[in-house]
Amino acid sequence: EIVLTQSPATLSLSPGERATLSCRASQSVSNYLAWYQQKPGQAPRLLIYDASNRATGIPARFSGSGSGTDFTLTISSLEPEDFAVYYCQQRTNWWTFGQGTKVEIK
Amino acid sequence: VQLVESGGGLVQPGGSLRLSCAASGLTFSDYAMNWVRQAPGKGLEWVSTIGSGGGTFYADSVKGRFTISRDKSKNTVNLHMNSLRAEDTAVYYCASFPNGEHYFDNWGQGTVVTVSS
Numbered sequence: 392e393i394v395l396t397q398s399p400a401t402l403s404l405s406p407g408e409r410a411t412l413s414c415r416a417s418q419s420v421s422n423y424l425a426w427y428q429q430k431p432g433q434a435p436r437l438l439i440y441d442a443s444n445r446a447t448g449i450p451a452r453f454s455g456s457g458s459g460t461d462f463t464l465t466i467s468s469l470e471p472e473d474f475a476v477y478y479c480q481q482r483t484n485w486w487t488f489g490q491g492t493k494v495e496i497k
Numbered sequence: 498v499q500l501v502e503s504g505g506g507l508v509q510p511g512g513s514l515r516l517s518c519a520a521s522g523l524t525f526s527d528y529a530m531n532w533v534r535q536a537p538g539k540g541l542e543w544v545s546t547i548g549s550g551g552g553t554f555y556a557d558s559v560k561g562r563f564t565i566s567r568d569k570s571k572n573t574v575n576l577h578m579n580s581l582r583a584e585d586t587a588v589y590y591c592a593s594f595p596n597g598e599h600y601f602d603n604w605g606q607g608t609v610v611t612v613s614s
Contacts, residue, residue, distance in 0.1 A: 425600045427541075434590055434604035435541065446602065478541055482599035485554070486531075486543040 393417055395479050395489035403497040410466040412492045414479035419459045423482045426455055426464045429491075430475045438477075439464065469494070498522040498603045500591045505608030508581055512612070516576040518591030518605055525549075529594050530567055530574040531601060534587035534610075544589070547574060549596050559585075581612045 394417040404410055414424065422442040427435040437446040439455035442462060452467045466473055474496050479489040504516040518530065532544040545565040546554040553565050564577040574591065589608050592601040 423599070427601075429541075434592075434607060435601070436604070437600060437602050440598070440600040440602075480541075480600070485556075486546070486599065488541040488543070490540045 393420060393481050393484045393487055395481060395487055397477075397479060397489035397492045399492060400490075401493045401495060403495050404469055405497045406469050406471055408469050410464075410469055410473070410494055412464040412466075412477055412494075414457075414462040414464070414489050416460045416462075416481060418484075420481040420483040422458045424455075424457070424462050425480045425482070426453075427478045427480065427488075428473075428475045429478065435478065466494075498593070500593065500603055500605035502589065502591045502605045502608040505589065505610045507611045507613065509614050510582060510612055512581050513577070513579045514581065514610060516578065516589055516591075516608060516610070518574045518576075520572045520574070520591075520593065523593065523603070525567075525569060525572045527596055529596060529599075530565075531592045531594065532565065532574075532576050533590045533592050533601065533604075534585075535590070535607075536584070536587045539587075542587075545576060578610070581610075583612050586610060586612045 396415045398413045424442045426439040429435040443455045454465045476491045476493045499521045501519045529548045531546045547565045562580045567574045591605040593603045
């Protein structure tokens, strides 16, 4: 099983600041990695797929990068609606998710 | 696209439950259908997948206890859950991905399963 480790567990930032979230895989997943956003009481929403491609309707302030075992989700300037939990997910070997990073208001 | 789950509830340990997911707004035969769960206060866990051709896949934690199926005539996917345990308590989400894509691009609102005596 491929284990995805996300860091940090919690990120405390203010609106307008830049957020950088990390996801590390226990073995190479090539570029087969996605990012999701989940708000309280809601289902997850696909943000990024294949490491760097934005899903339909996702604002340009969200960007993804990386390949192999190290990946990053960047939110260039946090909007109030971006405070949420973010998960990474790999599709190379079955489907597994990271444990999540909570982006909270500082 | 709309995915609507039903069938959740309270069940005793060792009991059974069937979850259903009705899909609309998509060409059902072009999508694999999945169940992903989230235990209270925890992260996301993939549970099961059924491909458009009927191939099935299960997480080790549910293999032998859960069965996924799809009904092409009704655009629905079901999850039959047997021998339920306390650790199966979670919100169960139905999710889809297009054939060959393997990223969950559509999600239902979830249905709550509670296993408790």
